[in-house]
Amino acid sequence: MSSFSRAPQQWATFARMWYLLDGKMQPPGKLAVIASNKLQGLNKPVYHQLTTQAALDK
Numbered sequence: 001m002s003s004f005s006r007a008p009q010q011w012a013t014f015a016r017m018w019y020l021l022d023g024k025m026q027p028p029g030k031l032a033v034i035a036s037n038k039l040q041g042l043n044k045p046v047y048h049q050l051t052t053q054a055a056l057d058k
Contacts, residue, residue, distance in 0.1 A: 019038050023031050041047055 021031060021035055021038075037043055
């Protein structure tokens with residue numbers, strides 16, 4: 001695999017993205033979970049639970 005094909009993937013990993021959440025016809029709890037996951041970065045491929053847990057324990 002060449003480094004050229006990985007460049008867009010790495011850019012998407014660390015890019016700042018805007019999300020528009022439409023709450024119409026959504027339960028408030030489900031919308032809150034979706035927003036929370038996006039804001040915490042849990043949807044990013046570099047997220048790992050153990051590394052974030054170690055930061056919270058300090």
